Amino acid sequence: MIEGKFDSKTLAIMNAALDRICEQTQHGERHSVRKRIARQIVRCAESGKTTLAELIAAGERALSELAAAK
Secondary structure, three states: OHHHOOOHHHHHHHHHHHHHHHHHOOOOOOHHHHHHHHHHHHHHHHOOOOOHHHHHHHHHHHHHHHHHHO
């Protein structure tokens, strides 16, 4: 799990980013959508980018990739 990889502050920011992105999309409550966005946010945080703006940008990229795939 990711809890061991990140401190509590980073996890809180990651959750906030995920919630913000999922609120922006019609299907943000779907598990598959949230999972895809969360993966991008985790990858971003693993690369050292942990500000809210950076994590939201990563989530937005995932959301645009989902839209492009349709």
